[in-house]
Amino acid sequence: MPVSSNLLASIFLHVSLALLVGLWSPMLNDARLNDQSLPIEIITIDQFTKLVEEATMPDEADARQEAPAFERTTAPSAVQPDTMPLPDAAPPPDKAPTPELTQEAVPEEPRFRVASPVPLARPQVKPKPLLDIGRVQALLNKTPDQEVSDSGVSKSEAGPSAAERLTLNEVDAFRAQMRRCWSPPAGAKQAENLIVQVRLSLTPGGAISAGPVVVNRALLGDPFFRAAAESVLRAIRRCQPFTMPTEKYASWRNIELTFDPRKMLGG
Amino acid sequence: MNAYHPSISPRRGLAVLAMMFCLLPIPALAALKIDITQGNVEPLPIAVLDFDGEGSVGQDLATVIVADLERSGLFRPVDRDAFIERNIGVNVRPRFSDWRVINALALVTGRAVQHSDGRLLVEFRLWDVVAEEQMAGLQFFTTPENWRRIAHLVADAIYERLTGETGYFDTRLVYVSESGPKNNRVKKLAIMDQDGFAQSELTRGNALALTPRFSPTAQEITYLSFYRNKPRVYLLNIETGQQEVVGDFPGMTFAPRFSPDGQKIIMSLERNGNSNIYTMDLRTRETRRLTSSLAIDTAPCFAPDGSRIVFESDRMGSQQLYVMEADGSNVRRISYGEGRYATPVWSPRGDLIAFTKTLNGRFLIGVMRTDGSGERILTEGYHNEGPAWSPNGRVIAFFREGRGENQGPALWTVDVTGYNERPLSTPGWASDPAWSPLIR
Structure with a gap:
């Protein structure tokens, strides 16, 4: 029956997709970490x-830096006075307003x-990368096999066992460490565009062993985002080493952080 | 990878996806994901070394740069007494650990040398102390007496690189300088650098001068002058001192502002007790009437893209803010809060409208989004008025006046977040500030 063969094909493809995503997304993450040495790839x-x-x-x-050399031109010629009544004018200021x-x-x-x-x-x-990892990542994020809990902590299915997972208190302790170091871009225009995702690896002592790398770096061409991303990278580097439960190292060795200033900035 | 396209079929998409994965190296463990939504908004600690150079110019440059950055509220200059490394050439990598110890996140080094042709060469580098890399490096040539402007340009470059926003330090403000008793004030136009230096007067004070507004494209202002007791809108060229009346209208013109391209003036024309909004093209002298209500429509201001206009009107009873298209169509009210709203000013960034609000006998300065939502009051008091945006849309200058008989107005600035409220020093009383565009 044509229907069932289509159904079978569909199931096969969905399972393949789930497997690919489940197995390969962490691989992708880690591979990128190991490959990175510069904090920003732009x-x-x-x-x-x-x-x-x-x-x-x-x-x-x-x-x-090759700044565009610009010449200061002299002031544009003034509007010629006409016969209309003029209010009192003082002589122009001594200091030439647009000096050479x-x-x-x-x-x-x-x-x-x-x-x-x-x-x-x-x-x-900005060079256009051949493979835009950000787009692949965006694709992965839309797949249903990643659970995001209310606490904002999520794991892919290939993650550590329950005993190795960080408790909510432990995650909160990590957040508290980051909070002291991170200064969000208050007053910036369109804070919703300033969500920065970074990935890094830590040593058992909580120091950075790889990264941090900006994940959503397609936005780095925007100076606001670039400044926000750099402030995040500074915060992470400044904050290390992080105090983490050593016995659960497997669960926090690789971390992906999403810095979202919207709540703070009322965006 | 150009085979990957959103419109391809799911099956082929999957194949392409699988192919892309095959190109990637082999894996390890999952990453723990954590959202960080809380931080600690604080000024960025920055160290600015005195620039190398003969005489005092190197130290003077650093002093002006530090003052600019500090006044913005976004930076906290590290006390120079704390510096460990003091003499770094501009072409040498700093010992970053020495700067991390004193908690500086950014470092500025530079030098100023007299060039063989007599010009001053100023160069600087901005370093990211944590990432241990250069963030910016520029040099400027100028005549030696222009060193203050170079300092502002350097501060602008640092500000831009670290915040992503355009700087505003190389700018000036025009304001109304006031003197004399309250019932007989002399009001002249005056100009100064944004840090209060280089003060000078633009008019002599024989005729009352009010509401100066900068051209966004030229060193020109438009303002209201009571010449021979007739209030009319004038244009004044700052460099030459030359002036002219804008248009030859039968009634009284007031509340002028430039269009974003500097080619038009938008203003109010009052006749028989009601006022409407007009534009005048400065080249063709063509005038155009945009509103025709029986109410008082005034204080018009263009959006930075020139597509819309915000203005105040009492057409529905109390004074409120309205937005219309640039041709006067599609008028809609945007302010619905308690109190009366006046002097709307569209942010150069386009995202906000600043206003003066009168509520329970107090004058407040606030901002709202361009659809009227998200109203926030930035400062309040007995009398605050006349908001004017910095050219990057980050800071609002305004004036504040006390209650007493012998009190006069003074200029203040406040960050768009509502923090960092500061006085701007002027030699005497001052009101109605207007911020220039970047001078470049």
């Missing part, structure tokens, strides 16, 4: 120049263009 010109600078002349480096000013970046020496420690192109715009 390659800015700053970082590029810094890398080049370290590679070439550690003490005499003079590489700069130029902002110039140091032109890059040819020697800085060679010997980069990592094979980096010189991006004028």
